[in-house]
Amino acid sequence: MSLLTGTVVSAARLADVSKTYPGAASPVLHHVSMDFPAKSMTAVMGPSGSGKSTLMHCAAGLDRPDSGRVLLGELDLTSCDEQALTSLRRHRIGFVFQQFNLLPMLTVYENVALPLQLAGRPPQRATVLEALDRVGLADVAGRRPAQLSGGQQQRVAVARTVATRPEVVFADEPTGSLDRATGRRIIALLRALVDEDGTTVVMVTHDPVAAAAADRVYYLVDGRVAETLAGPTVERITAWLTRWEG
Incomplete structure (x- = not known):
């Protein structure tokens, strides 16, 4: 929020984005526009096949839309070549996925x-250990992923993102393979990135409790934004889902 103008500053934005995969009968995304305000958490919900992951991949520069614009700040990602997108993902964007994507060796x-x-940034030991300490895992720095629980591995994935200090973190079902208590801890860590670091977090989730940690929730249906909910609570989201999916 700008103190001078009172306007909301966008960290990222989708403007009239459409995407159809070869052989598909209809678009996965159909003229989607979304705003992701800086220093906030936005959740994206919707039934299976609604286009949530495709939206996330387009917003993060992992996939290209057929039309529309994808903005990171003022930079239009649709005008960037693959080398530029790779650089952006290494320096300005962080990722947390349902699969932890840790290298086992x-x-x-x-x-x-x-x-x-x-990213060409020689890691300082203090930086890495600080990131691990933040997620409560500095004491397992010498272990390998197979020696950790699923929740611990996801916390390492969050630490990996914390260490790079990205502007925007995209989290795709970050609690989907975790038990409830561990999932809540991951959501708290993502929320802390917003509140303590001023990071922008965009999260795809099916969990009303996780979505309630966000400042705003978008609901997708058949590749379109069906509804937007500001100031979400578990009760409001549950009622919302019952109306849309019940």
Whole structure:
């Protein structure tokens, strides 16, 4: 929020985005426009096949829309070549997915340090350990992913993102494979990125409790924005889902 103008500053935005995959009978995304305000958390919900993951991939520069614009700040990602998109993903964008995507042959420390190395930023030991300490895992830095629980592995994935200090974090079903208590801890860590670091978080989720941690929730149906909910609560989201999916 700008103190001078009172206007909302967008960290990322989709403007009239459409996407159809080859052989598909209809668009996966159909003229979707969404705004992701800076220093806030936005949740995206919808039934299976509604286009949530495709939307996330387009917003993060992992996939290209057929039409429309995808903005990161003032930069139009649809005008960037693959080299530029790779650089953006390494320096300005972070990811947390349902699958932890940790490299099994590397230690926890090495997994967290790897994105910094790929970005050409020699990892400082203090930076890596601080990220691990933030998710409560500094004491397992020397272990390998197979020695950790699923919840611990997802916390390492969050630490990996924290270490790079991205502007925007895209989280695709980050609690989908976790038990309820562990999932709540992951959502709290993502919320802390917003409240303590000023990071923007965009999260796809099916969980009303996770979505209630967001500042705004979009609901997708058949590749279109069906409704938007500001100031979400578990009760409001549950009623909303019952109306749409019941």
